[in-house]
Amino acid sequence: MKIVIAEDSAILRDGLAQLLIDRGHEIAAMVGDAESLGPAVDEHRPDVAVVDIRMPPSFTDEGLVAAIALRRRHPEVGVLVFSQWIETRYAAELLAGNAAGVGYLLKDRVADVSEFVDALTRVANGGTALDPEVVSQLMGTSRRRDELERLTPREREVLNLMAQGLSNSAIAAALVVTDRAVEKHVGNIFAKLDLPPSDDHHRRVLAVIKQLGRT
Structure with missing residues (x-):
C-alpha cells in the first residue's frame, strides 16, 4: 500500500511509519497538521491516508474536517481516522456519504499492530473498519x-x-x-x-x- 500519515505527534508519526515500512508498505508522505493533508494526497495519490483528529492549530477537530474534505476531493483514496477521541458530528458526516473505504479506530483500543494493519488494508481496498465504541456513540x-x-x-x-x-x-x-x-x-x-x-x-x-x- 502507498500511505500518507497525518499525525501531529512526531514520535507517533515516525513510529507508525516505521511499523508500516517494516511490513512492506510505502509511506508516501508524513504531515504534522491537517492543512498539509490535502496537498500531500494531491501530490502522491496514496491508497489510504491515516488521519488523527486533533491537530494544529486549535487541536479540536481539524483532522476530521480535513478527512471529510479529502473524501470529497479524492473518493478513491481510503481514509482511516486514528485517534484517541470520538467526534460524532463529523464522524457521522464522514460516514453518511460514500462510506466505502472509511475507517475510524481508537488508538487505545487497538490490541496489536497486525489488527491495525488488517484494518488499514481493508479500508484501502474499499471496506470499512469501525471501532464498536464509535458505532455505539x-x-x-x-x-x-x-x-x-x-x-x-x-x-x-x-x-x-x-x-x-x-x-x-x-x-x-x-x-x-x-x-x-x-x-x-x-x-x-x-x-x-x-x-x-x-x-x-x-x-x-x-x-x-x-x-x-x-x-
Whole structure:
C-alpha cells in the first residue's frame, strides 16, 4: 500500500511509519497538521491516508474536517481516522456519504499492530473498519433512536460486529452461535431499520452505518 500519515505527534508519526515500512508498505508522505493533508494526497495519490483528529492549530477537530474534505476531493483514496477521541458530528458526516473505504479506530483500543494493519488494508481496498465504541456513540446521537430501540440486545451486538466488517460466519464465531442464527438477526436488523437486505457484505454494512450516522 502507498500511505500518507497525518499525525501531529512526531514520535507517533515516525513510529507508525516505521511499523508500516517494516511490513512492506510505502509511506508516501508524513504531515504534522491537517492543512498539509490535502496537498500531500494531491501530490502522491496514496491508497489510504491515516488521519488523527486533533491537530494544529486549535487541536479540536481539524483532522476530521480535513478527512471529510479529502473524501470529497479524492473518493478513491481510503481514509482511516486514528485517534484517541470520538467526534460524532463529523464522524457521522464522514460516514453518511460514500462510506466505502472509511475507517475510524481508537488508538487505545487497538490490541496489536497486525489488527491495525488488517484494518488499514481493508479500508484501502474499499471496506470499512469501525471501532464498536464509535458505532455505539453514533447510534446514541442518531435521530433514528425510535428504530434502533426496536433492536434486541443480540441484534445490537450483531450490528456492531457488522460495522467492524465481519462476515456472517465471523459474527457467528464471535458470538458462539450458528450461521443460520446470524442470518436471521441480520434480516431482522434490516427489517427494523427499513433497510433492504443485500447479498453484498460490504454494501449492507455501509448502508447500516450510513443510516445510523445521520445526525
